[in-house]
Amino acid sequence: MWKNQYLLAMALCAGALSTLGMGCELIATVDRSRIPGDDGVTDGCADGTKNGEETDIDCGGPTCPQCELAKACTAKEDCASGFCADGVCCNAACDAECDACTAALKESGEEDGSCGPAKAESECGEATCSEGVQTARGTCDGTSVECAPGEETSCETFACDPEANACFSECSEDTQCAKCHVCDAETCSLAPAGTPGLGCEDDQACDAAGECKAANGQECTEAADCGSGICVDGVCCDTACDSACQACNVEGSAGTCSNVPLGAEDGMDCSDINVCDGEGACKLAEGQRCATDDECASGNCLGTVFTCDEIATPDP
Numbered sequence: 001m002w003k004n005q006y007l008l009a010m011a012l013c014a015g016a017l018s019t020l021g022m023g024c025e026l027i028a029t030v031d032r033s034r035i036p037g038d039d040g041v042t043d044g045c046a047d048g049t050k051n052g053e054e055t056d057i058d059c060g061g062p063t064c065p066q067c068e069l070a071k072a073c074t075a076k077e078d079c080a081s082g083f084c085a086d087g088v089c090c091n092a093a094c095d096a097e098c099d100a101c102t103a104a105l106k107e108s109g110e111e112d113g114s115c116g117p118a119k120a121e122s123e124c125g126e127a128t129c130s131e132g133v134q135t136a137r138g139t140c141d142g143t144s145v146e147c148a149p150g151e152e153t154s155c156e157t158f159a160c161d162p163e164a165n166a167c168f169s170e171c172s173e174d175t176q177c178a179k180c181h182v183c184d185a186e187t188c189s190l191a192p193a194g195t196p197g198l199g200c201e202d203d204q205a206c207d208a209a210g211e212c213k214a215a216n217g218q219e220c221t222e223a224a225d226c227g228s229g230i231c232v233d234g235v236c237c238d239t240a241c242d243s244a245c246q247a248c249n250v251e252g253s254a255g256t257c258s259n260v261p262l263g264a265e266d267g268m269d270c271s272d273i274n275v276c277d278g279e280g281a282c283k284l285a286e287g288q289r290c291a292t293d294d295e296c297a298s299g300n301c302l303g304t305v306f307t308c309d310e311i312a313t314p315d316p
Helices: 002-014 018-028
Strands: 128-130 133-135 152-154 181-184 187-190 204-206 212-214 274-276 282-284
Touching: none
Parallel strands: none
Antiparallel strands: 128 133, 133 152, 181 187, 204 212, 274 282
């Protein structure tokens, strides 16, 4: 009905006297989008209401004009300036860690739409945790756009939790502990000296202070080179290995204190007439005078001449 009346009024105005001109002008300027029933001319981008996919009143979104500064936005395409920051159209990218584009977030409190330094003490950056050190989020100083580093905290006996970007506070497995520490009853403690793995390289082992040193069997010149704290026969060893006819560099057993092979000499412990019996003792060598079999490295004292028999060569 309203649409028909509007059209009738316009028809009458077409032939009206000049004295009616003012009324005809008013009819001609009527916003047809406001006429009930005139669905064909309704314009959602000019109805004074935020609706549809608009980001602000009559602007933004895929169909309406771009918004002016300080209007709400979700993407740069919503803004005539080409910048959307902190949910409003901004005069600049405003993408540094310590700048902002809304009055509520700016140190100056200036109106929305103008980029400026963020409020002092506002958090910036991300919390991190790496190599046993937890770093909290940074803070802004109110004047610079740079983010001041956050406070650093040592994880001490625990490792970093990669999911939380923070230190573990309790453990259920060794990987949640710091290097060279083991988990025991939800608490991390130092691993015994000489323990391999636990964050060390393949040729390393933990020392008593939680650092990685040379593993058993690796070459050394002093005890401090070794995770076990023991350097014997030029290699890191599992024990002091200071008994007669024992060595830590026996072929095939380097790093483990082992008996010197049968018939081999141990110059530090056996005299010129003795050799090792293969069981960790010095005994008489072949041809030496003997009284009993037990005195001979070969285990055989020839009764007719009372000398030690030769040492049999083991079968290949």
